[in-house]
Amino acid sequence: MKKCIIAAVADNGAIGKDNDLLWHIAEDMKYFRRTTTGNPVVMGFRTFLSIGRPLPKRVNIVISTRSWDDVPEGVKVAGSLEEAYSLAEKAVGGCEASVETSAKKVSVEEVNAADVERKIFIMGGGETYRKALPTADKLYITHVHTAIEDADTFFPVIDPVIWEEESATPVATDPETGYTYEFKVYKRRF
Numbered sequence: 001m002k003k004c005i006i007a008a009v010a011d012n013g014a015i016g017k018d019n020d021l022l023w024h025i026a027e028d029m030k031y032f033r034r035t036t037t038g039n040p041v042v043m044g045f046r047t048f049l050s051i052g053r054p055l056p057k058r059v060n061i062v063i064s065t066r067s068w069d070d071v072p073e074g075v076k077v078a079g080s081l082e083e084a085y086s087l088a089e090k091a092v093g094g095c096e097a098s099v100e101t102s103a104k105k106v107s108v109e110e111v112n113a114a115d116v117e118r119k120i121f122i123m124g125g126g127e128t129y130r131k132a133l134p135t136a137d138k139l140y141i142t143h144v145h146t147a148i149e150d151a152d153t154f155f156p157v158i159d160p161v162i163w164e165e166e167s168a169t170p171v172a173t174d175p176e177t178g179y180t181y182e183f184k185v186y187k188r189r190f
Helices: 026-036 045-051 081-090 126-135
Strands: 002-010 014-016 041-044 060-063 075-078 119-122 138-144 163-168 180-188
Touching: 002 026, 002 126, 014 126, 026 138, 026 180, 041 045, 041 081, 041 126, 045 060, 060 081, 075 081, 081 119, 081 126, 119 126
Parallel strands: 002 119, 002 138, 041 060, 041 119, 060 075
Antiparallel strands: 002 014, 138 180, 163 180
């Protein structure tokens, strides 16, 4: 299975504050849903608490070293990222993926066109992203063109020596927030 990271990241790397998202962009939420549905999703304990429930139509794996008295239905608990990957490998699910392109501008539909590879999606938070990045195969990043100076959680730097842009959508503007954003998929160069 391909190990994929999915995140919405500000220009300064900000992804969260006070265990919450920095923005609510409807198209980003739709993109996340289309991209991850049918695939296992892996998240840290605090990320799960911020969502408050398992995500539907996905195997939800929460990394936690804490013991839970009452694990919610639809959630599998892993003690480490490696254990989460093992649980995801055993999970049954469909796959949504990106179309192979040469870093050209494409539509969201093309970015999300199905392929034959099964995927595991790491969806946060900051510490989980840091641990997953060295072994990830692909990054599904919503680049939100703003800088959130008072954020307390940041995405690791996407090193262009390691990551090659595979596909990107044209820049769009969210009518509610006024933020501009674009969806990009990166693949590991080596």
